[in-house]
Amino acid sequence: xxxxxxxxxxxxxxxxxxxxxxxxxxxxxxxxxxxxxxxxxxxxxxxxxxxxxxxxxxxxxxxxxxxxxxxxxxxxxxxxxxxxxxxxxxxxxxxxxxxxxxxxxxxxxxxxxxxxxxxxxxxxxxxxxxxxxxxxxxxxxxxxxxxxxxxxxxxxxxxxxxxxxxxxxxxxxxxxxxxxxxxxxxxxxxxxxxxxxxxxxxxxxxxxxxxxxxxxxxxxxxxxxxxxxxxxxxxxxxxxxxxxxxxxxxxxxxxxxxxxxxxxxxxxxxxxxxxxxxxxxxxxxxxxxxxxxxxxxxxxxxxxxxxxxxxxxxxxxxxxxxxxxxxxxxxxxxxxxxxxxxxxxxxxxxxxxxxxxxxxxxxxxxxxxxxxxxxxxxxxxxxxxxxxxxxxxxxxxxxxxxxxxxxxxxxxxxxxxxxxxxxxxxxxxxxxxxxxx
Amino acid sequence: xxxxxxxxxxxxxxxxxxxxxxxxxxxxxxxxxxxxxxxxxxxxxxxxxxxxxxxxxxxxxxxxxxxxxxxxxxxxxxxxxxxxxxxxxxxxxxxxxxxxxxxxxxxxxxxxxxxxxxxxxxxxxxxxxxxxxxxxxxxxxxxxxxxxxxxxxxxxxxxxxxxxxxxxxxxxxxxxxxxxxxxxxxxxxxxxxxxxxxxxxxxxxxxxxxxxxxxxxxxxxxxxxxx
Numbered sequence: 243x244x245x246x247x248x249x250x251x252x253x254x255x256x257x258x259x260x261x262x263x264x265x266x267x268x269x270x271x272x273x274x275x276x277x278x279x280x281x282x283x284x285x286x287x288x289x290x291x292x293x294x295x296x297x298x299x300x301x302x303x304x305x306x307x308x309x310x311x312x313x314x315x316x317x318x319x320x321x322x323x324x325x326x327x328x329x330x331x332x333x334x335x336x337x338x339x340x341x342x343x344x345x346x347x348x349x350x351x352x353x354x355x356x357x358x359x360x361x362x363x364x365x366x367x368x369x370x371x372x373x374x375x376x377x378x379x380x381x382x383x384x385x386x387x388x389x390x391x392x393x394x395x396x397x398x399x400x401x402x403x404x405x406x407x408x409x410x411x412x413x414x415x416x417x418x419x420x421x422x423x424x425x426x427x428x429x430x431x432x433x434x435x436x437x438x439x440x441x442x443x444x445x446x447x448x449x450x451x452x453x454x455x456x457x458x459x460x461x462x463x464x465x466x467x468x469x470x471x472x473x474x475x476x477x478x479x480x481x482x483x484x485x486x487x488x489x490x491x492x493x494x495x496x497x498x499x500x501x502x503x504x505x506x507x508x509x510x511x512x513x514x515x516x517x518x519x520x521x522x523x524x525x526x527x528x529x530x531x532x533x534x535x536x537x538x539x540x541x542x543x544x545x546x547x548x549x550x551x552x553x554x555x556x557x558x559x560x561x562x563x564x565x566x567x568x569x570x571x572x573x574x575x576x577x578x579x580x581x582x583x584x585x586x587x588x589x590x591x592x593x594x595x596x597x598x599x600x601x602x603x604x605x606x607x608x609x610x611x612x613x614x615x616x617x618x619x620x621x622x623x624x625x626x627x628x629x630x631x632x633x634x635x636x637x638x639x640x641x642x643x644x645x646x647x648x649x650x651x652x653x654x655x656x657x658x659x660x661x662x663x664x665x666x667x668x669x670x671x672x673x674x675x676x677x678x679x
Numbered sequence: 680x681x682x683x684x685x686x687x688x689x690x691x692x693x694x695x696x697x698x699x700x701x702x703x704x705x706x707x708x709x710x711x712x713x714x715x716x717x718x719x720x721x722x723x724x725x726x727x728x729x730x731x732x733x734x735x736x737x738x739x740x741x742x743x744x745x746x747x748x749x750x751x752x753x754x755x756x757x758x759x760x761x762x763x764x765x766x767x768x769x770x771x772x773x774x775x776x777x778x779x780x781x782x783x784x785x786x787x788x789x790x791x792x793x794x795x796x797x798x799x800x801x802x803x804x805x806x807x808x809x810x811x812x813x814x815x816x817x818x819x820x821x822x823x824x825x826x827x828x829x830x831x832x833x834x835x836x837x838x839x840x841x842x843x844x845x846x847x848x849x850x851x852x853x854x855x856x857x858x859x860x861x862x863x864x865x866x867x868x869x870x871x872x873x874x875x876x877x878x879x880x881x882x883x884x885x886x887x888x889x890x891x892x893x894x895x896x897x898x899x900x901x902x903x904x905x906x
Contacts, residue, residue: 520794564794568820568858571827603816603860607823616859662859 273328274321281402282322282387282395312376319383327395338386343473347389348382350463350470355379357459498522501559513600514562521558524551546613547572549583550606553590557602561594564601571608573669578647582615582667585643585651589617589663592640597621597661612668620660640665693808696737697721698728698754699770700747704793708741711797716804724748729757736762738808742787744771744778752785759786768807776821780896784889789813811878812885819857822846822888825895843891846884853880 275286278296285303289296306314323335338344355378362374388399501522508514528551547569554567575583586604593602599621606615640663644651649667695716697705700723709718719735722728725748732740732754740758742751755767767787771778779790788807791800792815803813814822826846846854849870856866863881867874888896 566816566860568816570820570823570858601860603858605816605820605855605859607855607858618860620860 272325274325276328276394279398281398282318283327284318284321284325287325287328312373312380316376316379316383319380319387322387323383327392330392334387334390337390341386341390343470343477344386344389347385347470347474350467351378351382351385353459353463360459498526517558517562517564520564521555525555544575545572546575546579546583546606546608549575549580550586550604550615553583553587554604557587557590557594561591563594563599565590565604566601567604567606569606569608573608573613576670578649578667578670579613581643581647582613582649582665585640585649585665586615586617586663588640588643589665593617593619593621593661593663597623599660610669612666615665615667616662617665618660618662623655623657623660625655625657692716693738693804694719694735695804696728696732696735696740698723698732698740698746698751699743700724700745701743704743708800712801712804715801725753725757728754732758732765733762737765739804740765740767741804742767742769742782744769744782750778750781751787752782755782755785755787766807766810768803768813776824779818779821780825780888783818783885784896786889788885789815790818791815792817806878810882812881814854814857814881814884816858816860819854822884823851823854823858825893826887826891843887844893846887850880850884853877854884857881 272291273287274283275290275296276283278286280286280300285299286296288294289299292299303314303318307318323338324333326333355374358374358378388396391399501518505515505518508518550567550569554565557563558565573579586606590602590604593599597619599619601620603616603618605618606613640653641651644665644667647667649665651666652664653661654664655661692715695712695718697708697718698721699705699708702723705721705723709721712718716739719737720731722731723746725746728740728742728746740754742754744751746754751767751769758765758767767782769779769782769787769790770793771790772793783790788810789803789812791803791813795803795815806813823846826844852870853866856869861869863874863877866877870877
C-alpha cells in the first residue's frame with residue numbers, strides 16, 4: 243500500500259514547475275493521461291506535459307512520498323480530483339462538492355483519523371500520528387473520487403483493488419498464510435511500538451486511557467457512521483428499484499407494444515393478427531404467471547420445455563405459422579440439449595419457410611436414456627433424392643449439428659405429404675437421475 | 680356401436696349441442712359446422728346446459744371446460760348417469776392439464792383446443808358420435824406424462840392395478856404419434872395396423888385415463904375439486 247500511495251503522491255508541490263514547463267513547452271493545460279494510467283493518470287499526465295519518461299515520474303513520486311512522510315500522496319489525490327481527465331470537460335472536484343453524501347463519508351473518515359490521532363497521542367506514538375493525517379486525507383479523497391469518477395476510471399480502480407480483495411477474502415492456504423503473515427507483522431509492529439514508547443510497568447495506564455477515549459468517540463460518532471453506511475445501502479436499493487422499473491418498461495415495449503404495432507399494421511390479415519395475438523398472449527402469461535421474462539429464456543437455468551416454448555413463440559411470431567408444441571417430461575439443458583434445440587429450431591424455421599403448411603407440430607419427449615424431438619409439417623414435402631442445394635445445406639446443418647454431439651437426425655419427406663425431422667440426443671448417465679421422466 | 684352412433688352415420692350428421700359462455704364463439708362454431716352437423720341447441724352456463732341437454736338429447740355436446748357456474752365436468756357428471764348415450768367433447772382455450780384431465784375423468788370422450796380448424800372439429804365430432812375417443816396432440820402429451828414414471832417409483836402404493844395404471848408399449852407408440860401430429864390414418868400406416876385398431880388403442884387409453892387411480896391423475900383431478 244505504501245508504495246502505491248507513493249507513486250500516486252505528487253502534484254501540488256510541482257505546480258510551480260508545471261507552469262514553468264508549460265511556458266517552456268507551450269502546449270495545452272495539464273490533463274490526466276487516460277491511455278497509460280496506473281491509477282489516476284496524474285503521473286502519465288505529468289510525463290506527457292514535461293516530456294519525461296512516465297516510469298521516471300512514477301519513481302520520483304514514490305521517492306517524494308517516502309521522503310515527505312506521505313504529503314506527496316495527498317497531493318496526488320488532490321491532483322486526481324482537480325485535474326480534468328484527458329478529453330473530459332470538468333474535473334472530479336466539481337462533482338464531488340455537489341455529492342453531499344460523499345462529503346459526509348469523507349468527513350466521517352476525517353473523524354476516524356481524529357480517533358487514530360488521539361489514540362496515537364495517548365500512546366506516545368508520534369510516527370503513527372504523522373502517518374494518520376496523510377492516510378486519512380488520501381482515503382477521504384479516494385472515496386470522493388470513487389463516488390464521482392466516470393465508469394472507465396472506476397474500472398481502473400476496481401482493477402487495482404482486486405488483488406487486495408483476493409488477499410483478504412480468498413480461499414486456499416497460501417492466502418491464509420499471507421493474511422496470517424500480515425497480521426503477525428502488524429502485531430509485531432504494535433508490540434514494538436508499545437514496548438519502546440512505554441516502560442514495562444506504565445504500559446497499562448495509557449492503554450486504558452486510549453480505550454476510554456476510543457469508546458467515547460465511538461459512542462459519539464458510532465450512530466452517525468452507522469447511518470452513513472445505512473444510507474449507502476438505501477441509496478443502492480433505490481437505484482435497484484429504478485433499474486427494475488426501467489427494465490420492465492423496456493420489456494413491455496419489446497413485447498406488448500411491438501405486437502400491438504404489428505397488429506395495427508396487419509389489420510387486414512386476420513390470420514396473421516390471430517397468430518400475433520396468440521404468441522403475445524403466451525409470452526405475457528409466461529411472464530406474469532411463471533415469472534419468465536420475455537426474451538430472457540436463454541439463461542442458464544432453462545429447461546428443455548422452456549426451450550421448446552421459446553422455439554414455438556419465436557417461429558410463430560417471425561414466420562406467421564402456428565406451432566403445436568407438446569412436451570413430455572422435462573430436464574435441465576446442457577450443451578448437448580442446447581444443440582438439439584438449435585437443430586429443432588432450424589428444422590421448424592425450415593418448415594415455416596418451405597413447406598407451405600400453416601401448422602407445424604413439435605413434439606419433445608425426455609426419456610431416461612435419450613431426448614427425442616420431432617418436427618413435422620403437412621406441407622408440400624420434397625424428394626430427398628432430388629433436393630436443391632440450399633435445402634440440402636440446411637438438412638446437413640441439422641444433421642451435422644446433431645452428429646457433433648453424438649446425436650442423430652433422420653429426415654423423412656414425401657412430396658405432397660409433408661416432412662418430418664426426427665432428432666435424438668442420448669443423455670449422459672449422471673443426468674438420468676435428475677430427470678422428471 | 681349403439682343407437683346414436685348409427686343415427687349419426689345415417690342422418691345428415693350428428694346432432695350437436697354447444698355449451699360455451701362466449702356467444703361469439705358459439706355463433707362461430709354454429710357457422711362453421713352448420714352444414715355438416717345438426718346444431719340442436721346451445722347454452723351459456725352449467726344450469727341451462729343441464730336442463731336443455733336433458734330435453735334435446737343430442738349425440739355430442741361440445742363442452743367448454745371453463746364456465747361461469749363451474750367447470751365443464753359438472754355438466755358431464757349431471758347428464759352421464761341418466762343419459763349415458765350423450766357423448767361429450769371438451770373444448771378449451773387453455774392448456775392446463777388439470778382442466779383437461781378433470782373433464783376427461785368426469786366422462787368426456789375427448790379434448791381439443793379452440794384453435795382447431797373446422798374440418799378437424801367436424802371430424803372430431805363425428806368420431807365422438809361414433810363412440811371413439813378424440814385426443815389432441817396436447818392431451819396425448821399429458822397422458823404420456825401422467826403414465827410415464829415407473830409405477831414403483833411414482834408412489835402409487837399398493838392399489839396399483841396393472842390393467843388400469845399402465846400403458847402398453849403399443850398404446851404409448853400411438854400416443855407418441857398423436858403428439859407428433861399424426862392423424863389416425865397416418866398412425867395406422869406407420870404402425871402397419873388398421874385405423875380401427877388405432878381407435879381401439881385410443882379408446883383403451885381413454886378408459887385408463889378415466890378409471891386409473893394414478894397419483895398424477897388424481898392430483899390433477901383434485902386441483903379441480905373432482906375426486
